[in-house]
Amino acid sequence: MLAPLSHPPKIICLGLNYIDHAAEANTKVPNEPVIFMKPHTTIIGPNQNIIKPNYVHELDYEGELAIIIGKTAKNITTSEAANHIFGYTILNDISARDYQFKDGQWTRGKSFDTFAPTGPTVTTANQLTDTSNLAIRTWVNNELRQNSTTHNMAFNVNQIVHHLSRIMTLEPCDIIATGTPAGVGFAMKPPRYLKDGDTIRIEIQGIGTLTNTVKQQ
Secondary structure (H helix, E strand, C coil): CCCCCCCCCCEEEEECCEHHHHHHCCCCCCCCCEEEEECHHHEECCCCEEEECCCCCCEECCEEEEEEECCCECCCCCCCHHHHEEEEEEEECCEEHHHHCCCCCCHHHHCCCCCEEEEEEEEECCCCCCCCCCEEEEEECCEEEEEEEHHHECCCHHHHHHHHHHHCCECCCCEEECCCCCCCHHHCCCCCCECCCCEEEEEECCCEEEEEEEEEC
């Protein structure tokens, strides 16, 4: 299977949007969404390999609910947001923490090729009408690492679309990754980063399961 969308106009990602993840990162929940972008060259589909360059030493996973925009949105209200959402999928916001944290912003550490596994399918908004309390779980080599719910999001789906539409025009097929819950590798004590051969499996209620394996370059 290929990724549901291979060339979206934009991939917009939120940071620190889960209360439990902000706590494990020892930071405050932001008053407004913290955003960064990924290029479309990061996208791969289910069961494709995440390529770990040999100079990246702190590779990490982030299981996320992703919004697929269905209709152009600009300066829309929270109550209008649902009318602009086509559906939802899973995105793994793979991160090179050693590059992410040495920069003042996160783009470089998030933008390596293959760093946005996406899929397995898009569940349409009329199939998934309530995203307020979806179970989201991530396993690494069958070890459960992330086990949370979208109820822990600081900004819900409609609020995210509202805030982003005030900044930029949202276009059909834009992907918005809504942030990750607690349980990422860098926050463990000691940190536990991904290595060659590791398999990451992300499951979100109502959408399915996304599985990818790390391959050392």
